[in-house]
Amino acid sequence: MVRGLLIIEFSRGWVGVEVLDSPFQINGRVEHQIFSTFTALGRYFHVHVAVSQRSNKISLWNMEESSVPSPEQKVAASASGPNRQCTETFGEDDGDRNLSGSEQTLDPALLEIKRKWELEQKELKKKISLEDDRNVEKMLSNPDSDTFYVGGMDISFVKGDDVNACAALVVFSFPDLEVVYEDYQMIQLTQPYIPGFLAFREMDFMIQLYNNVKENNTQYTPQVIMVDGNGILHPRGVGSACHLGVLLDVPCLGVAKNLFFIENDIDRNEEHMEQIASLKQSGDTFPLVGSSSGITYGKALKSCEKATKPVYVSPGHKISIDSATELVHRCSKYRVPEPIRQADLNSREYLRVNFKDGS
DNA sequence: GCGACAG
DNA sequence: ATCTTGTCGC
Incomplete structure (x- = not known):
């Protein structure tokens, strides 16, 4: 069982979510598919993320607000919604998450x-x-x-x-x-x-x-x-x-x-x-x-x-x-x-x- | 100032 | 450049 931390950015700051996974196959490669529910700002959110073993990244496939505290774990639940393709490092906390939004300072x-x-x-x-x-x-x-x-x-x-x-x-x-x-x-x-x-x-x-x-x-x-x-x-x-x-x-x-x-x-x-x-x-x-x-x-x-x-x-x-x-x-x-x-x-x-x- | 900008 | 899925049409 793999555990990881999904970081989702809200306008007011960062929210961490602990997630559990289940393996599945994509194009012959074993990946992980994750469903989880968390509460933030007093509301419930269902998230569906994928973990790439090779790049060690997780990507958010779909996230929606719900009034139900328990998620429905349907496969391919990410249809064509507003898929926010934000990715974050998965696994050990390496300490230096350079998450400052606009760090495009001209070097x-x-x-x-x-x-x-x-x-x-x-x-x-x-x-x-x-x-x-x-x-x-x-x-x-x-x-x-x-x-x-x-x-x-x-x-x-x-x-x-x-x-x-x-x-x-x-x-x-x-x-x-x-x-x-x-x-x-x-x-x-x-x-x-x-x-x-x-x-x-x-x-x-x-x-x-x-x-x-x-x-x-x-x-x-x-x-x-x-x-x-x-x-x-x-x-x-x-x-x-x-x-x-x-x-x-x-x-x-x-x-x-x-x-x-x-x-x-x-x-x-x-x-x-x-x-x-x-x-x-x-x-x-x-x-x-x-x-x-x-x-x-x-x-x-x-x-x-x-x-x-x-x-x-x-x-x-x-x-x-x-x-x-x-x-x-x-x-x-x-x-x-x-x-x-x-x-x-x-x-x-x-x-x-x-x-x-x-x- | 901000956004846009081949691969 | 890189990731995914689903859907439509010839």
């Missing part, structure tokens, strides 16, 4: 890093080329006289673990779209995620993945790489696809599943929503033009018939906006183009199978 050391990184990006920007590499021209124009290779990269994370992750490279032949090469590496992250500086967190590992193919399976070295994120669609015009492209001197493009806001320039405003609504069929696009700068950053693309939300394509290096968009479209069986989609799915599976709280 001066962080500001220093940002300044340094901005300078690096400024230098990198000078080297970006938005013209098609010869191989890009060939692969998009040649019917199927030759086989080319497109690589997709992605990194998957372990929930509740800010260090361990899995970096993936999956290479597809083009235009027939068959997997010809894949590589998954457990990695340890050292840098934080800061919007606008994603490359500094992930790029070293992607460079390593590229070097691996090039050295060990040269024949499958991709002529173009697709990155999960943005190319020039970025506040300083230097998204992670630009970093990778310039550092490797290889054609690179970014595919983002969400629009990256650029202050006073790119916004998810009403006009944008109308433009999305105007995308009719697979292959339809509209340009992403900065409202104040006039810069064309890339294109929003309806990548397949079923996709309701577009994908945001922008060149990183050695490829034009139009070619990047066409290539993404021709690689899309679903909303996310196959190279990135496979890298995403497979790296997640890799973590699930090979990573058990260590090793």
Whole structure:
């Protein structure tokens, strides 16, 4: 029997609840499901929480007030109510619960890093080329006289673990779209995620993945790489696809599943929503033009018939906006183009199978 | 000042 | 980025 302490925040402070559990299965993993009732502020509350063994966290699935002091322990009692997904550490009291609500105080050391990184990006920007590499021209124009290779990269994370992750490279032949090469590496992250500086967190590992193919399976070295994120669609015009492209001197493009806001320039405003609504069929696009700068950053693309939300394509290096968009479209069986989609799915599976709280 | 902010 | 379940529709 496991006991734990559930901390629920009320406007007036914190309330602790002692809970008992019962094991159950989710996706093959043993988890714990907990029902409990407690009183606070003179009222009764029923809570339904889950415990993840791997991350050692509990998450609140559902909580409702009741006039009855005894809970009804129905399985799957959490339908579609306002599921507050707050999580807290489960188990021994480690003393330091950093629960201060808004502790996003700007760290001066962080500001220093940002300044340094901005300078690096400024230098990198000078080297970006938005013209098609010869191989890009060939692969998009040649019917199927030759086989080319497109690589997709992605990194998957372990929930509740800010260090361990899995970096993936999956290479597809083009235009027939068959997997010809894949590589998954457990990695340890050292840098934080800061919007606008994603490359500094992930790029070293992607460079390593590229070097691996090039050295060990040269024949499958991709002529173009697709990155999960943005190319020039970025506040300083230097998204992670630009970093990778310039550092490797290889054609690179970014595919983002969400629009990256650029202050006073790119916004998810009403006009944008109308433009999305105007995308009719697979292959339809509209340009992403900065409202104040006039810069064309890339294109929003309806990548397949079923996709309701577009994908945001922008060149990183050695490829034009139009070619990047066409290539993404021709690689899309679903909303996310196959190279990135496979890298995403497979790296997640890799973590699930090979990573058990260590090793 | 606050909120918004690729992965 | 990460977690879950249920439901709808082709």
